[in-house]
Amino acid sequence: MLHRPRMLAAFVAAALLAATLGTATSTDRALAAAPGGGPLTPGSSGVVRAEGECLRMRETPSLAGRSITCLAEGSTVVIMPSTLTMDGLRWQLVNTGALTGWVADQYLAPYTGPAPAVGASCSIAKPAAYKPGLTGFIPTTGGVGMVVWGGGTLSGVATNAITRGCTPKAVWTSRYDGEMVGYLYDAPDFVNTNWRTAFPDGWLSGGRVLLVVCEDPATRRVTAAAVTMPGGIAPTAVSPTKSGNALPPTVTAAAVAVVDEASGALLYEKDAHKKLGPASLAKIATAILAIEGMEPASVVTSDVDSRTMTTSSVMGLVPGDCFSVSDLLYGLMLPSGNDVALAVARYEAGSDAAFVEQMNTLVKRLGLTDTSFVDPHGLLEPGNMSSAYDIAMLSRYGMSLPRFREVVKTTSYTARGGRTLMVTNTNALLTTYANSDGVKTGFNDQAGRTLSVSATRNGHRIYVVLLNDVNRDVDGAALLDWAFNNFRWP
Numbered sequence: 001m002l003h004r005p006r007m008l009a010a011f012v013a014a015a016l017l018a019a020t021l022g023t024a025t026s027t028d029r030a031l032a033a034a035p036g037g038g039p040l041t042p043g044s045s046g047v048v049r050a051e052g053e054c055l056r057m058r059e060t061p062s063l064a065g066r067s068i069t070c071l072a073e074g075s076t077v078v079i080m081p082s083t084l085t086m087d088g089l090r091w092q093l094v095n096t097g098a099l100t101g102w103v104a105d106q107y108l109a110p111y112t113g114p115a116p117a118v119g120a121s122c123s124i125a126k127p128a129a130y131k132p133g134l135t136g137f138i139p140t141t142g143g144v145g146m147v148v149w150g151g152g153t154l155s156g157v158a159t160n161a162i163t164r165g166c167t168p169k170a171v172w173t174s175r176y177d178g179e180m181v182g183y184l185y186d187a188p189d190f191v192n193t194n195w196r197t198a199f200p201d202g203w204l205s206g207g208r209v210l211l212v213v214c215e216d217p218a219t220r221r222v223t224a225a226a227v228t229m230p231g232g233i234a235p236t237a238v239s240p241t242k243s244g245n246a247l248p249p250t251v252t253a254a255a256v257a258v259v260d261e262a263s264g265a266l267l268y269e270k271d272a273h274k275k276l277g278p279a280s281l282a283k284i285a286t287a288i289l290a291i292e293g294m295e296p297a298s299v300v301t302s303d304v305d306s307r308t309m310t311t312s313s314v315m316g317l318v319p320g321d322c323f324s325v326s327d328l329l330y331g332l333m334l335p336s337g338n339d340v341a342l343a344v345a346r347y348e349a350g351s352d353a354a355f356v357e358q359m360n361t362l363v364k365r366l367g368l369t370d371t372s373f374v375d376p377h378g379l380l381e382p383g384n385m386s387s388a389y390d391i392a393m394l395s396r397y398g399m400s401l402p403r404f405r406e407v408v409k410t411t412s413y414t415a416r417g418g419r420t421l422m423v424t425n426t427n428a429l430l431t432t433y434a435n436s437d438g439v440k441t442g443f444n445d446q447a448g449r450t451l452s453v454s455a456t457r458n459g460h461r462i463y464v465v466l467l468n469d470v471n472r473d474v475d476g477a478a479l480l481d482w483a484f485n486n487f488r489w490p
Contacts, residue, residue: 039092042081042406043413045111046094048073048103057101059205060198061091064176068101068205076111077103080296080326081406084201093201095326100297101205130207132294132348133160140165142216151206154183155365156292162361163354166214173210206295239265240460244486249478253469254448257388258483261396261454261461267483272389275370276467277447280313280336281391282378284398284440284452285359287333290344291403293358296326299417300347306339312379314339316421323417329403330413333440334425341377352376368393379444388465395439395452395463408438429453433477437461441472451476457484 040046048055048071055075058065061084071077080100082093092105136147138161145166149157154171161168172182175198183195196202204210240260248258248268256270266272302321306314315331317323317339323331325344332340345355352375359373368390374383386394398404411431412424429436435455442450448468453476454461464479466472 039083039090039105040079040108040110042079043410044079045076046079046092046105046108047111047113048075048077048107049109050107055103055107057094057096057103058091059101060176060203061086061093061102061201062176063087063089065102066176069096071096071103077108078326079108081402082201086200095297095324100295102201132298134164134210134212138164138166138212139214140217142214142218145212145214147210147212149204149206149208149210150293151295151298152204152291152293153202154204156289157204157210157212158185159289159358159361159365160293161212161214162365163358166212167217168212169215170213171210172213173204173208206298237262238490239263240267240487240489242486243488246482246486248482249475251466251469251475251479252471253388253466253475255388255465255467256479257392257463257465258479259389259392259396259463259465260483260487261399261463262489264393264396266389267462267487268479269389273370273387274467275385275387277382277384277444277450278371278378278386278391278467279384279442279444279447279450280338280378281386281440281442281450281452281465282359282373282376282384283332283336283341283442284391284394285362285373286341286344286355286376287329287404287407288394288398288401289355289358289362290325290329290332290348291401294325294344294348296324296329296403298325298347299323300325300328300343302339302343303346304339304342306337309338312338313426315415315423317343321418323415323421326403327413327415327417329407330410331415331421331423333407334410334413334423336426336441337423338377338379341375345376363390363394366393366397378442378447382446388467391450391452391467392463392465395454395465399438399454399461405438408440427451427453428473429455429476432473433480436480439463453480455480455484458489460484460489 050073052073054070054072056070057068077094077096080093084091089104091102130148130150132150134147138145158168168185170182170184172180175181181194181198183192255274257272258268299322302317304317305319306317313336315337328340331337345352349355355376356373363371370387371390372385378384415421426441438454439452449472451466451472454463462483464476
């Protein structure tokens with residue numbers, strides 16, 4: 001109970017100010033105009049070229065953003081799939097192997113030397129200073145909780161809070177200048193202008209202190225499913241209109257959904273709300289939670305032995321393997337690694353069951369009422385249930401996240417952790433269908449072959465979801481062609 005709100009506010013402001021102020025002793029190499037060339041390729045390596053001085057890495061893409069560290073001349077970094085222009089500079093999200101942050105990319109050059117050393121192995125990996133999720137007091141009967149956030153987005157904050165019994169009304173933290181700034185859930189965008197200015201990419205780095213304001217259950221006006229998703233796709237765009245007379249192709253799927261991204265409109269459906277097994281399409285939810293609730297540079301030590309998963313698709317983890325969360329996302333989504341799903345779930349939530357609770361919280365918050373999960377990978381049947389419509393909308397939300405988009409469009413990837421592992425995408429349409437850019441395949445004996453595929457043409461993205469379809473690739477391509485050829489966008 002807050003008997004002295006002014007004293008508490010002053011204390012919190014002082015604590016948050018101390019937590020967010022960076023050092024000011026290093027030269028700030030971010031004062032010139034943005035470079036004329038294009039940004040470096042995501043997934044490639046860059047080298048710091050700061051004229052002999054160090055290059056500041058910042059928490060947010062701004063000269064006023066908190067300094068996380070200062071990268072030495074000649075340091076190599078991995079280029080992440082996010083760039084923003086702010087203060088007359090182009091800012092690039094980079095990963096050092098231990099930290100993720102923003103730098104002015106005019107001081108980065110393509111790395112052309114020998115392959116960088118393998119990433120952090122178990123022998124040198126240091127425990128994170130903070131664990132994923134919310135650490136600290138969360139009131140379940142309404143009120144204010146003070147917590148440390150493990151890194152991620154506001155959506156990740158809300159999912160973690162709801163799982164712990166708090167429906168969040170607002171989140172408060174401090175800006176770079178020590179002033180408090182808040183985000184009000186379920187409010188129009190203009191109400192949260194100050195927050196979006198302070199955190200333009202929506203990312204809250206690990207170790208940040210937050211005040212979470214929870215609704216009183218006795219007076220709660222909204223349910224968990226009604227909480228606004230920051231960065232989610234509101235159905236405000238005008239739906240495309242039918243312009244052709246061609247009938248949709250006949251497909252062998254038990255259920256079909258064809259969805260327009262911008263409007264969320266269902267362009268075609270066949271039993272789109274029928275509850276069926278999604279198989280590995282459940283990993284779409286796993287990936288979203290990993291992206292929204294974990295630092296990509298965090299190193300996960302595997303307790304999973306893929307050698308015992310003889311009938312399962314895996315990345316190849318064995319006990320003691322160490323890989324970053326960023327690497328594991330590729331191992332999760334490209335080869336459909338059931339071993340990775342378990343490793344990620346246990347690292348993020350502490351147990352499979354706790355992570356599954358977060359998965360079910362996520363789909364409820366998105367209003368996807370046909371879906372329930374019982375494991376992090378979708379392997380178990382019966383138990384995991386969803387619908388073609390829900391998977392399409394879950395895919396649509398996932399594709400609103402830059403890291404998700406980058407992972408699911410990748411055809412192959414080399415993960416460099418304690419060992420080096422190469423993984424290949426099981427989504428054949430990425431190479432056989434022009435402009436295909438995601439998202440996931442699935443299979444088990446009960447669910448059959450499943451597919452969520454996206455493609456973009458003339459700036460318009462469409463999702464096709466097929467459940468229990470032996471001809472999923474052919475049918476997916478045919479439905480994409482039909483939708484693009486028979487609808488007109490305003």
